[in-house]
Amino acid sequence: MPEMKINELIDSHSELTDAGASKSAVVLMTRIRLARNLAKHPFPGWAKDAQKREIRDQCMQAVAALPQMKRGLAIPVENLDELQKQILVERHLISRELCHAKSGSGIVISKDQSCVVMVNEEDHLRIQVLRAGYQFKKVWNTINALDSDLEEHVDYAFSPKLGYLSACPTNLGTAIRASTMMHLPALVISSQMEKVVRAVNQLGMAVRGLFGEGSDASGSIFQISNQTTLGESEDEIIKHLNGVLNTIIEQELNAREKLVESEPNKLSDKIGRAFGILQNGYLLNSSEAMNLLSLIRLGIDLGIFADAQRAVVDRLFIECQPGHVQHAAKGSFEPAQRDVLRAEKLRAEFAKMPAPDFSNTVR
Amino acid sequence: MANSLKCDLCSKPATVHLTQIVNSKIHKVDLCEACAQAKGVTDPGGFSLADLLLKASLNPEPAGDIRCESCGFTQQDFKKTGRFGCPSCYAHFSGMLEPMLDTMHKGVVHTGKIPQRALERKSLYEKLTQLETELDQAIKSERYEDAARYRDELQQVRQAGSGKPNA
Numbered sequence: 001m002p003e004m005k006i007n008e009l010i011d012s013h014s015e016l017t018d019a020g021a022s023k024s025a026v027v028l029m030t031r032i033r034l035a036r037n038l039a040k041h042p043f044p045g046w047a048k049d050a051q052k053r054e055i056r057d058q059c060m061q062a063v064a065a066l067p068q069m070k071r072g073l074a075i076p077v078e079n080l081d082e083l084q085k086q087i088l089v090e091r092h093l094i095s096r097e098l099c100h101a102k103s104g105s106g107i108v109i110s111k112d113q114s115c116v117v118m119v120n121e122e123d124h125l126r127i128q129v130l131r132a133g134y135q136f137k138k139v140w141n142t143i144n145a146l147d148s149d150l151e152e153h154v155d156y157a158f159s160p161k162l163g164y165l166s167a168c169p170t171n172l173g174t175a176i177r178a179s180t181m182m183h184l185p186a187l188v189i190s191s192q193m194e195k196v197v198r199a200v201n202q203l204g205m206a207v208r209g210l211f212g213e214g215s216d217a218s219g220s221i222f223q224i225s226n227q228t229t230l231g232e233s234e235d236e237i238i239k240h241l242n243g244v245l246n247t248i249i250e251q252e253l254n255a256r257e258k259l260v261e262s263e264p265n266k267l268s269d270k271i272g273r274a275f276g277i278l279q280n281g282y283l284l285n286s287s288e289a290m291n292l293l294s295l296i297r298l299g300i301d302l303g304i305f306a307d308a309q310r311a312v313v314d315r316l317f318i319e320c321q322p323g324h325v326q327h328a329a330k331g332s333f334e335p336a337q338r339d340v341l342r343a344e345k346l347r348a349e350f351a352k353m354p355a356p357d358f359s360n361t362v363r
Numbered sequence: 364m365a366n367s368l369k370c371d372l373c374s375k376p377a378t379v380h381l382t383q384i385v386n387s388k389i390h391k392v393d394l395c396e397a398c399a400q401a402k403g404v405t406d407p408g409g410f411s412l413a414d415l416l417l418k419a420s421l422n423p424e425p426a427g428d429i430r431c432e433s434c435g436f437t438q439q440d441f442k443k444t445g446r447f448g449c450p451s452c453y454a455h456f457s458g459m460l461e462p463m464l465d466t467m468h469k470g471v472v473h474t475g476k477i478p479q480r481a482l483e484r485k486s487l488y489e490k491l492t493q494l495e496t497e498l499d500q501a502i503k504s505e506r507y508e509d510a511a512r513y514r515d516e517l518q519q520v521r522q523a524g525s526g527k528p529n530a
Contacts, residue, residue: 037450039450039481040433040449040450040451041449041450042434042448042449043446043447043448043449043450045444045446045448046434046436046440046446046447046448046449122446144476147476148479148480151478151479151480151481152480155481155484155485156478156481157450158477158478158481158482159450159453159473160473160477161472161473162453162472162473163473163475164473164478165450165453167446167447168445168446168447169447169460169463169464169467170467172464172468172473173468173473173474173475174473174475174476176475204469228467228468228469229468230464230467230468230469230470230471230472230473231468231469231470231471231472231473231474232469232470232474232475233474233475233476234475234476236474237475
């Protein structure tokens with residue numbers, strides 16, 4: 001049974017900052033989400049408050065009993081304060097929509113923060129598994145087992161013809177959303193991103209910013225996911241997405257090669273300056289911090305910094321978000337104060353980092 | 364003439380013509396300036412053709428009185444939120460659903476995972492109910508040999524499964 005407290009969870013390392021997993025040059029994270037609903041119950045958006053609470057209790061009990069959730073966290077959303085919710089959003093564990101849920105919603109998170117079930121978001125159950133790096137096979141196997149185990153205990157709304165019945169018809173069928181978080185700095189620097197977004201859209205996939213719908217792509221980080229869910233099996237959906245993603249990875253790596261070849265000084269200058277600002281800046285907002293960290297990560301991939309630093313940058317991508325900055329400083333701070341705190345943290349982190357070695361990029 | 368096209372949403376003259384290929388199907392949309400702006404067509408990143416088509420296909424005929432018998436959700440409610448009220452809504456609104464799904468998805472029939480356990484529970488429950496009815500009828504019409512057979516079958520089925528759904 002879950003027994004973790006929210007503060008313990010926040011203070012323990014999350015899957016995304018796991019040092020062992022930061023080997024992938026382009027794909028930061030792989031995530032799969034399945035939407036499920038209980039048979040014979042109104043969807044969360046239409047259920048009365050009392051029904052919602054009853055549904056939540058039933059779902060949370062069933063989810064919390066799963067072996068995968070042992071020693072994890074199970075908590076109603078109304079028991080979390082704004083900062084705690086924000087931190088969970090910044091770790092990509094819960095959605096912004098769930099934060100705004102008025103009452104009757106809940107969250108169950110596994111101890112290692114790789115499995116999350118949101119209860120009464122848009123659907124009764126939103127099951128999610130995420131892993132650092134590019135790992136669709138592993139993530140699908142985990143979530144498939146989690147879903148099958150849960151189905152032993154609850155009756156899902158399912159139609160042989162339409163598949164899993166979701167509140168929104170755009171999720172019908174498999175109700176799967178498979179996505180990756182991709183770091184595409186060279187495509188951004190060489191102004192090719194718009195073209196890529198258009199092509200990906202035409203292939204029926206969606207491109208979003210770091211925090212999903214409507215968020216910006218600071219740090220050159222993009223979420224790419226399948227858009228359609230009915231008419232294809234989960235395997236086929238993932239296979240098609242994989243095909244598109246591999247093409248994007250190839251494009252990004254080509255763009256990097258081209259940058260190194262055609263404008264080595266310009267590229268080295270960008271990366272060198274980013275390092276300088278991170279080591280010496282006193283005011284950094286989150287968007288600037290993300291963009292500087294993005295350049296450092298590009299530098300690591302190009303051999304300018306040591307490979308071991310990749311995990312540091314990936315951790316800082318999350319720890320530089322407003323919620324994490326405030327949590328680390330143990331208080332609530334205005335944006336201007338946060339910029340001071342963020343710069344202070346980054347100065348401390350980058351003081352330890354060895355200087356860049358440009359011998360491979362500048363000839 | 365190209366200019367004679369009308370906006371799919373409000374019937375003003377269309378000035379924005381969009382062709383999008385989703386899953387190798389070609390979708391064409393014609394919009395007036397105002398609707399194009401409102402739908403974010405000028406911003407390729409934030410534009411979802413599915414959303415647009417969904418709304419366009421619902422717009423021409425004002426919502427009738429179709430209402431889900433299970434939860435009371437109406438077609439008007441769907442138009443407002445883009446979400447349904449409960450799983451049974453899909454059966455009650457199947458008429459307007461089909462054309463919508465066709466533009467939204469790759470196919471209109473599910474080919475993915477099925478909740479094996481839930482379906483087993485459901486068929487087990489149906490089997491039990493059927494046997495119970497037959498047993499009752501056999502007893503009532505004094506066909507005791509049949510009744511004994513149904514009783515044995517019932518016992519077997521009960522042992523094979525662990526119980527009724529929602530237990």
